[in-house]
Amino acid sequence: MAATVQITFDAGDPAALARFWAEVLGYELEPPPPGFASWDEALTAWGVPEERRDERSALRDPDGAGPRLFFQRVPEGKTAKNRVHLDVRTASGMRGEERMAVLEERCAQLVALGARRVRRFEPDNLDGGHIVMQDPEGNEFCLD
Structure with missing residues (x-):
């Protein structure tokens, strides 16, 4: 089941x-x-x-x-990095600069909603590139 x-x-x-x-x-x-x-x-x-x-x-x-x-x-605030996070699939199937442009646009929209940008990872042979972010309470997630 x-x-x-x-x-x-x-x-x-x-x-x-x-x-x-x-x-x-x-x-x-x-x-x-x-x-x-x-x-x-x-x-x-x-x-x-x-x-x-x-x-x-x-x-x-x-x-x-x-x-x-x-x-x-919950009464306590977030104190450590998440062990599990969400990947928000924003640019599935895209590669290179086109992909990163879409991710950057969505990142700016989410920052306006209260998210925080943490780090951008450039495309390479294994990864198409992504942006690590935090929601308004500090939970990490990736724009992918």
């Missing part, structure tokens, strides 16, 4: 980080469960106090192909 995958992010501000990744990936906020017009309505029905309603957020791929992303509030 095949398993499904959910990618979970620990976050200081789950809603803000979810909005960032929704923009990056073209994902959408997960809608409230059936029978509820909004998440506030669902959380009220479930007895979740208002002060705990911003502890989690979730995104889904509108095409249903990609994994669900889940964001959960």
Whole structure:
């Protein structure tokens, strides 16, 4: 039996980080469960106090192909490099300067959304070139 995958992010501000990744990936906020017009309505029905309603957020791929992303509030900040990261496939199939131009354009867009550029890796015989970045909370990812 095949398993499904959910990618979970620990976050200081789950809603803000979810909005960032929704923009990056073209994902959408997960809608409230059936029978509820909004998440506030669902959380009220479930007895979740208002002060705990911003502890989690979730995104889904509108095409249903990609994994669900889940964001959960944690008290501590990020302290070390990620052992796993996302490769955001922005220039698949492209090579050379054309590829790097597309990556640079997307990098500038993501910096405007709150990401930070870390390092550019030039194309070589093994790698078409990529840019290492960090999301607004410091999680590393690559534009590939």
